Amino acid sequence: MSPEVPSDSGLAAYNFAYLDEQTKRMIRRAILKAIAIPGYQVPFASREMPMPYGWGTGGVQVTASIIGPDDILKVIDQGADDTTNAVSIRAFFQKVANVAVTTHTGDATIIQTRHRIPEQTLSEGQVLVYQVPIPEPLRFLEPRETETRKMHALEEYGLMHVKLYEDIAYNGRISKTYAYPVKVAGRYVMDPSPTPKFDNPKMHMSEALQLFGAGREKRIYAIPPHTEVVSLDFEDHPFEIQRFDKPCAMCGAENVYLDEVILDDKGGRMFVCSDTDHCEDRREQGHVGELLAIQEAAE
Amino acid sequence: MNDTPLLKVSAVSKFYGQRIGCKEVSFDLWPGEVLAIVGESGSGKTTLLNCISTRLMPTAGSVEYTMRDGTVRDLYHMSEAERRFLMRTDWGFVHQNPADGLRMTVSAGANVGERLMAVGDRHYGNIRATASDWLSRVEIGVDRIDDAPRAFSGGMRQRLQIARNLVTGPRLVFMDEPTGGLDVSVQARLLDLVRGLVNDLGLSAIIVTHDLAVARLLSHRMMVMKDGYVIEQGLTDRVLDDPREPYTQLLVSSILQV
Numbered sequence: 001m002s003p004e005v006p007s008d009s010g011l012a013a014y015n016f017a018y019l020d021e022q023t024k025r026m027i028r029r030a031i032l033k034a035i036a037i038p039g040y041q042v043p044f045a046s047r048e049m050p051m052p053y054g055w056g057t058g059g060v061q062v063t064a065s066i067i068g069p070d071d072i073l074k075v076i077d078q079g080a081d082d083t084t085n086a087v088s089i090r091a092f093f094q095k096v097a098n099v100a101v102t103t104h105t106g107d108a109t110i111i112q113t114r115h116r117i118p119e120q121t122l123s124e125g126q127v128l129v130y131q132v133p134i135p136e137p138l139r140f141l142e143p144r145e146t147e148t149r150k151m152h153a154l155e156e157y158g159l160m161h162v163k164l165y166e167d168i169a170y171n172g173r174i175s176k177t178y179a180y181p182v183k184v185a186g187r188y189v190m191d192p193s194p195t196p197k198f199d200n201p202k203m204h205m206s207e208a209l210q211l212f213g214a215g216r217e218k219r220i221y222a223i224p225p226h227t228e229v230v231s232l233d234f235e236d237h238p239f240e241i242q243r244f245d246k247p248c249a250m251c252g253a254e255n256v257y258l259d260e261v262i263l264d265d266k267g268g269r270m271f272v273c274s275d276t277d278h279c280e281d282r283r284e285q286g287h288v289g290e291l292l293a294i295q296e297a298a299e
Numbered sequence: 300m301n302d303t304p305l306l307k308v309s310a311v312s313k314f315y316g317q318r319i320g321c322k323e324v325s326f327d328l329w330p331g332e333v334l335a336i337v338g339e340s341g342s343g344k345t346t347l348l349n350c351i352s353t354r355l356m357p358t359a360g361s362v363e364y365t366m367r368d369g370t371v372r373d374l375y376h377m378s379e380a381e382r383r384f385l386m387r388t389d390w391g392f393v394h395q396n397p398a399d400g401l402r403m404t405v406s407a408g409a410n411v412g413e414r415l416m417a418v419g420d421r422h423y424g425n426i427r428a429t430a431s432d433w434l435s436r437v438e439i440g441v442d443r444i445d446d447a448p449r450a451f452s453g454g455m456r457q458r459l460q461i462a463r464n465l466v467t468g469p470r471l472v473f474m475d476e477p478t479g480g481l482d483v484s485v486q487a488r489l490l491d492l493v494r495g496l497v498n499d500l501g502l503s504a505i506i507v508t509h510d511l512a513v514a515r516l517l518s519h520r521m522m523v524m525k526d527g528y529v530i531e532q533g534l535t536d537r538v539l540d541d542p543r544e545p546y547t548q549l550l551v552s553s554i555l556q557v
Contacts, residue, residue, distance in 0.1 A: 154380045158417025162402070162409045165416065168423055169406055169445050234423040 017064040018096040023047055027065040027220070031211060034222035039184030040152070041135050046218040056089060056114055057215030059131035063112050066127060066211075067093065072100045074108035079116035079257070079274035086114075103277050115178075117199040119256050119278040122208035124225065130193045132214035135221065137181045137191035157189045160232055168237055177242065183230045184223055198241045198257045203229040248273045249291035251282035303365050305330045305471060305503050306351070311360035313346050319527035320346035323360070326522065326532065330470070333497060333504045335518035335535065337511060337550070343527040344507045345475055351505065352392060352473045353382050367470070387414050391464030395476035397456035400463070401448045407434060407459055408444040414467045433462040437492060454485035458492065465496065472497075474506045478513055490516050511554055515539055523547045 015021065023045075030044035049057040067073065073093050077085040081103040089112060090101050102108050105118040112129040122128060138148045141159045151159070160181050167175045180197035184190050192203060193212060203210060203223060210223040223229060233239040247254045249270035256278065258271040270291050273279035288296070304327035313320035321343035328334055336344045349355035351362055353374050362374045367389065374382065386392070394400040401410055411430040412420075420426055431441045437458040439451075448456050457477065464472060477493065478486040494517055497504055508514055514521050514535060522532040523544065531544045542548045 150379075154383060156383065156417065158413055161416040161421070162405055162413050165409045165412055165423065165426065166405055169408055169427070233421075235421050236424050 014096045016069070016097055017067050017093070018049075019047065019061065019064045023061075024065040027061055030220045031062065031065065031222065034211070034220050035209070035224050037188070038223055038227050039188030039190040039221060041219040041221045043218055044220050046215045049215065050092075051088070053216040054133065055085060056112070056131035058213030058217075058220070059112050059114070059129050059215075060089060060092070060213075061215060062129045062211050062213035062220060063093065063110060064097070066129075067097055067099060067110060069097070069099065071109045072102050072107055074102050074105065074111045074277075075113075076111065076116060076118070076275075076277075077114045079118075079259070080276045082276065104281075105275075105277050113195075115194055115196075116257070116274060117195060117202045119253075119273070119275045120281075121202075122206055124207045126208040128206075128208050128210045130195075130210065130212045132191070132193040132212045132219070133216070134179075135191055135193075135212065135214040135217050135219040137179075137189055152188060155187070157183075157232075160189055161234070164232065164234065164237075168234070174233065174237055174239070180239075181232050183232060185227050186230075189232070190221060190223075196242060196257055197231065197239075200229070200231045200239070201241065205229075244271060246271055246290070248279060248282075248289050250289045251279045251287045251292070252289040253278070253282055253287070303369075303371065304328055305332075305365050306505075307363040307371075308351060309361050309363070311347065311350050311357045311362065313343075313350050313355065314358045319343070321350065321524070321527045324522075324529050325360075326529075328471075328503055328505065330503055331501050332520065333502075333506065333518045335514035335521040336505065336507045336524060337509065337514050337521055338524035339509065339550075342524040344509075344524055346527075347524070348473055348475055348505065348507045352390070353386065354392075364471075387417055388467050389469050389471065391461075391469045391472040393457075393460055393464055393472065393474040393477050395479045397448065397453070397460045400460045401456060403448050406445045406447055407439065407451070410448065410459060410463050411466050414463065418467060429466060433466050434459075436496070437462040438488075454481055454489060457481065457489060461493065461496070465500070465502075468500070470503060472502055472504045474504060474508075476508055476510075477506065478508070478510065486513075493517060511539060511551065523550065 027044055030042045034042045047061060049060055051057060075086045075090040077083040093099055094101055105120040110127045110129060114131045136148055138151060138159060141163055142148050164174050178196050179191050179194045180200055182190055182192055182200060192200060205226055207225050209225055212221045231239040244258050248258060250272050253273055257274045259274045261270050261272055263269055306328040309325050310323045312322045324347055336347060338344050350357040363371050364374055365371050408427060408430040411433050412426040415426050415429060431444055434444060435441055439455055439458055448459055451459060478489055490513060506517055518535045521535045521538050522529050525546050531538060531547050539551055542551050
């Protein structure tokens with residue numbers, strides 16, 4: 001047991017943060033190796049967690065290995081703090097580690113995420129933990145693990161561009177919108193987990209440490225702070241992020257990633273910030289979106 | 300340049316346990332030369348081809364290749380990265396079954412473009428232009444560029460495989476029964492195409508075939524294999540018109556005459 005962990009925490013049934021100390025050491029070693037080789041997928045002995053695969057078992061193990069009693073945890077799912085996955089993982093760490101939790105991006109020291117990077121720029125000292133379903137960017141092009149490992153080792157990434165070529169041939173543009181492949185520190189091609197490609201530029205030269213955990217596939221990889229992350233593209237079809245016609249209907253924010261919400265069965269819909277914390281912050285500061293203005297006028 | 304052979308094979312042997320795959324095969328291949336390896340099934344033709352093309356590690360012997368810069372390298376003393384790079388730039392490998400050599404799930408254009416992207420071409424327009432140029436050179440309609448090879452006939456697939464291999468301008472192409480499984484009229488067109496390309500591009504080629512007509516049409520020189528040994532080699536016309544070994548005589552006389 002590490003010395004900073006209080007032994008009288010009243011959690012007799014669990015070790016601090018659920019995993020036993022030997023497991024945490026093993027995972028920390030994998031994390032250190034991943035940080036030393038940016039973008040490289042480090043195998044690790046993934047454990048059974050009290051939740052099904054696909055619910056973030058990889059991210060939870062990474063978070064459990066790095067969290068300390070003084071950390072402040074934020075968990076988001078598709079940008080939202082209040083969806084099932086986020087709520088249950090947050091409750092899990094409150095129970096097994098008794099740590100402080102928050103929904104404010106700026107206050108958190110560890111942010112575990114599924115599918116989004118917060119809109120607010122992350123700063124030094126923060127750690128972003130991604131839940132990854134399929135860590136291998138080449139998987140759907142080359143099914144053999146022995147072959148994909150060799151391709152990574154020998155830096156044979158032509159196949160990744162074959163996929164992008166196909167996109168342009170069939171759709172006239174690169175139609176991949178999420179899990180958009182990136183090259184990390186000029187060496188390894190990496191799958192940024194199913195985040196929208198809108199978030200890819202946020203990974204580039206980020207001040208925060210970014211850790212990726214894939215529980216079922218038993219891989220950990222990382223982007224250390226201040227690391228070059230380049231989205232793959234063609235010279236005549238450069239990488240672009242999604243653009244939205246309208247600002248957020250609730251807070252009026254522009255240049256953020258929006259979710260479409262169906263309002264009724266007559267075709268009514270609105271586009272709102274996918275990052276709930278960012279949206280709430282802006283509304284507290286007095287920003288009012290189109291739909292919120294109508295609502296307030298009606299009241 | 301012509302004073303060193305492109306490929307120098309010295310005493311290559313491959314054993315599968317106690318069984319002989321091929322034994323003590325030596326030959327030189329010169330730039331621009333087409334060599335046919337003929338023999339019956341199980342005579343070690345494909346084993347030999349795989350040993351030469353680094354797809355299979357030989358038990359003994361060495362294979363030396365003259366690189367583009369003129370240096371002579373032993374293939375089995377190169378790093379795996381160098382070997383794989385050589386295979387996708389300076390070499391081509393045409394499989395008997397096109398499904399082994401093609402990516403069946405991606406379009407014809409991407410199949411041809413893959414090698415270009417693998418060596419660092421990052422301009423979509425150029426890749427596509429080169430791909431459509433190569434498709435027309437192997438007589439595939441340019442309007443089929445976005446079709447997957449699954450939608451192609453056997454002959455078209457084989458031609459696509461050839462285009463995919465030749466796009467990086469290789470100097471040496473290995474072919475394993477390139478006309479196997481094709482009907483005679485399609486075979487004739489394919490042979491005509493390959494002969495034209497080999498002449499135009501000045502390629503060297505090693506062709507494994509059991510079909511003596513293929514050897515006669517394409518190759519300058521041929522080797523006859525039996526039970527893992529090379530029993531006779533020489534100029535194609537000499538071997539076919541004046542076979543010396545009893546087995547070769549048997550092989551030549553067993554061609555069906557129509």
